[in-house]
Amino acid sequence: MSAPEEKKRGLFGRLFGGAETPAPEPESRPQPASEVALSEPSPVVAEVAAPDATDELAAVAAEPAPAQKGGWFSRLKAGLTKTSSKLSEGITGLFTKSRLDVDTLDDLEDVLIQADLGVETAARITTTLSQGRYTKGISQEDVRAVLAEEVERVLAPVARPLVLDTSLKPHVILVVGVNGAGKTTTIGKLAQQFKRAGRSVMMAAGDTFRAAAIDQLKIWGERTGAPVVAHKVGADAAGLAFDALKAAREGGSDVLLIDTAGRLQNKQALMDELEKVVRVLRKIDPSAPHTVLLVLDATTGQNALSQVEVFKDRAGVTGLVMTKLDGTARGGILVAISARFGLPVHAIGVGEAADDLQPFDPKEFARAIAVG
Numbered sequence: 147m148s149a150p151e152e153k154k155r156g157l158f159g160r161l162f163g164g165a166e167t168p169a170p171e172p173e174s175r176p177q178p179a180s181e182v183a184l185s186e187p188s189p190v191v192a193e194v195a196a197p198d199a200t201d202e203l204a205a206v207a208a209e210p211a212p213a214q215k216g217g218w219f220s221r222l223k224a225g226l227t228k229t230s231s232k233l234s235e236g237i238t239g240l241f242t243k244s245r246l247d248v249d250t251l252d253d254l255e256d257v258l259i260q261a262d263l264g265v266e267t268a269a270r271i272t273t274t275l276s277q278g279r280y281t282k283g284i285s286q287e288d289v290r291a292v293l294a295e296e297v298e299r300v301l302a303p304v305a306r307p308l309v310l311d312t313s314l315k316p317h318v319i320l321v322v323g324v325n326g327a328g329k330t331t332t333i334g335k336l337a338q339q340f341k342r343a344g345r346s347v348m349m350a351a352g353d354t355f356r357a358a359a360i361d362q363l364k365i366w367g368e369r370t371g372a373p374v375v376a377h378k379v380g381a382d383a384a385g386l387a388f389d390a391l392k393a394a395r396e397g398g399s400d401v402l403l404i405d406t407a408g409r410l411q412n413k414q415a416l417m418d419e420l421e422k423v424v425r426v427l428r429k430i431d432p433s434a435p436h437t438v439l440l441v442l443d444a445t446t447g448q449n450a451l452s453q454v455e456v457f458k459d460r461a462g463v464t465g466l467v468m469t470k471l472d473g474t475a476r477g478g479i480l481v482a483i484s485a486r487f488g489l490p491v492h493a494i495g496v497g498e499a500a501d502d503l504q505p506f507d508p509k510e511f512a513r514a515i516a517v518g
Contacts, residue, residue, distance in 0.1 A: 221496055221502065222471075222494075222496055222504075222510055222511070222514050223513075223514045224472070224496075225471050225472030225496030225514075226471055226472070226477050226496070226511075226514040226515050228474060228475035228477075229261065229471075229474070229475050229476065229477035229478055229515050230514060230515045230516070230517070231475070232261055232475045233258075233261050233293070233478075233515060233516065234290075236254075236257030236258075236260070236261070237254070237257065237286055237289050237290065237293075238286060240253050240254055240257065241284060241285070241286050241289060246275060246276065246284055251272045251275060251276055252272075254268075254271075254272055254275070254289070255268045255269065255271075255272045258271060258272075258293075258478075261475075261476075261478045262447055262448065262476045262477075262478040262479040262481075262482055263297070263478040263482060264478075264481060264482030264485050264486065266482075266485045266486070267297065267300055267481050267482065267485050270296050270300075271292060271293055271296045274292050274295075274296060275289065275292055290516045290517055291516075293512075293516040294512040294513055294515075294516035294517055295512075297481055297508075297511070297512040297515065297516060298508050298509050298511075298512035300481055300484050300485050301480070301481065301484050301491070301506075301508030301511060301512065302508045302509075303484075303488065304484045304488060304489065304490055304491045304506075304508075305491055305505075305507065305508045306465070306490040306491070306492065307492065307505060308437065308439075308465060308490075308492040308493070310340075310345070310400070310401065311436060312400065314431075314433075314436060315395060315398055315400065316348065316394040316395065316399040316400055316401050316402040317400065317401050317402070317436050317437070318391060318394075318402045318404065318427060318431065318434040318435040318436050318437070319336070319401065319402065319403050319404065319435065319436070319437040319438075319439060320404045320406065320423070320424070320427075320435035320437070320438045320439070320461070321333050321403065321404065321405055321406060321439045321441060322406050322420060322438060322439070322440055322441070322457055322461050322463070323406075323408065323440055323441040323442065323443075323453070323457070324408050324443070324446075324453055325408030326408060326443060327408065327441045327442060327443040327446075327469060328441055328443060328469035328470060328495065329353075329405060329406065329408065329441045330353065330359050330362050330363055330366075331362075331469075331498070332439075332441050332467055332469065332495070332503065333349060333363065333366070333403045333405050334349075334362075334363070334365075334366030334369070334370070335495075335503045336403060336503075337349055337366060337367075337370045337372050337403060338366075338369070338370050339503075340400070340401050341370050341371065345400040345401050346397075346398065346399045346400045346401070347370065347372040347399060347400065347401045347402075347403065348372060348375065348393065348394045348397065348399040348401070348402050348403070349363055349366065349367055349372055349373070349374045349375070349403045349404075349405070350374070350375045350376075350386060350387060350390035350402065350403070350404040350405060351363045351364070351374055351375065351376035351377075351386070351405055352383050352386055352387055352390075352404050352405045352406045352407065352423070353383075353405050353406060353407045353408065354377060354379060354380060354381045354382070354383050354386060355379070355380070355407045356379070356407070357379045359405065359407075360376050360379065363376070363405055364376065373393075373397075375389055375390040375393055377389075383406065383407060383419060383422075383423055384419070384422045384423045384425075384426040385426070387404055387423045387426055388426045388427070388429070388430065390402060390404060391427055391430050391431065391434065395430070395431075404423075404435070406420060406423065407419075417456070417460045417461075420460060420461050421460060421461070424461065424462070435462075437464050437465065438461050438462050438463045438464050438465075439463075439464070439466070439467055439492070440453070440454065440457050440458075440461075440463040440465070440466050440467070440489075441466075441467045441468075441469060442454070442466060442467070442468045442469070442483075443468075443469055443470050444468055444469065444470050444471045444474045444476060444477055444480070445470050445474040445476060446476075446479075447474075447476040447479050448479065448482075450479050450483060451479070451482060451483060451486065454466070454483055454486075454487050454489065455487075458487065458489070463489060464489075464490070465489060465490040465491070465492045466483070466489050466490065466491045466492065467491075467492055467493045467494070467495070467503070468480050468491065468493075468494045468495070469494070469495040469503075470495065471494055471495065471496045472496040477515055478515060480494075480511070491506045492505065492506060493505055493506055494511070
């Protein structure tokens with residue numbers, strides 16, 4: 147692969163499975179791993195080129211994961227089994243006839259909406275099926291093929307790598323979301339990935355309401371060798387963020403990952419506090435936070451739409467990470483979110499292992515939920 151092609155492909159899609167690859171110097175780009183567990187990135191991801199002063203996030207597992215047959219797609223497919231089974235059962239129950247009719251299409255639209263794909267996507271799929279191509283007969287395989295095609299069409303524009311601006315010292319990543327979404331675990335996994343990419347990382351235990359969250363982040367710090375800024379339980383979260391950014395700047399860290407307390411999007415006081423964190427960070431760096439990641443729990447289904455809307459408006463969300471896709475039949479909600487908001491989806495999670503947080507590939511996701 148030529149140097150330009152290598153740069154265009156991006157680190158976030160080419161370094162999986164490289165636990166034994168030595169970390170590069172900060173100025174250099176990591177070398178490709180000898181074995182890549184992830185398939186080639188989708189065209190949209192591959193075409194995303196970082197600006198001259200940036201490096202795309204390298205996502206490399208810090209610890210070797212047990213060998214798993216079939217690689218990432220097999221794990222993704224297994225993780226989305228509940229979602230794909232729900233869709234498959236609905237489709238199988240409807241398409242017992244050889245021809246399409248209005249009633250069948252209406253019933254299919256209901257099935258797709260109940261699978262959390264969203265009204266817009268459901269209407270697009272049924273419209274495609276009604277346009278004459280299948281008037282002489284249709285199979286369940288035809289329906290699944292159209293479903294996969296339309297889901298990929300919705301998701302392709304939002305599948306973007308997380309870009310790290312190396313001109314910033316540090317690049318500040320604020321991680322937000324409701325209780326139990328997986329923010330702290332996601333931060334730990336990202337810290338591992340950045341460290342494997344040769345970046346210096348600092349973490350801030352901004353969930354000052356929960357001792358367990360502080361302790362959990364400290365464990366991730368020990369595991370990754372990344373320093374953790376933490377105050378006592380109940381301390382002011384904005385003050386902690388201020389201290390962490392100051393320490394990261396003084397220490398020359400490449401990345402500062404800031405955890406935040408889980409907060410319901412309809413709790414005014416908690417959202418006000420989150421806005422205060424942002425204001426305090428900007429006293430040191432007017433451009434901070436440079437990335438605001440909203441971590442979503444797929445099991446929350448339709449409630450995730452409300453979360454995106456509020457956190458986008460109140461915290462300036464720049465991108466999404468969706469976790470726990472392996473524990474729900476509501477994985478289709480990612481399609482509805484993408485259709486409505488168009489926010490970048492950087493990564494998805496289908497398990498607890500470090501390499502179960504992977505860059506989002508729309509083609510693989512569409513195949514996993516539509517074809518099964």
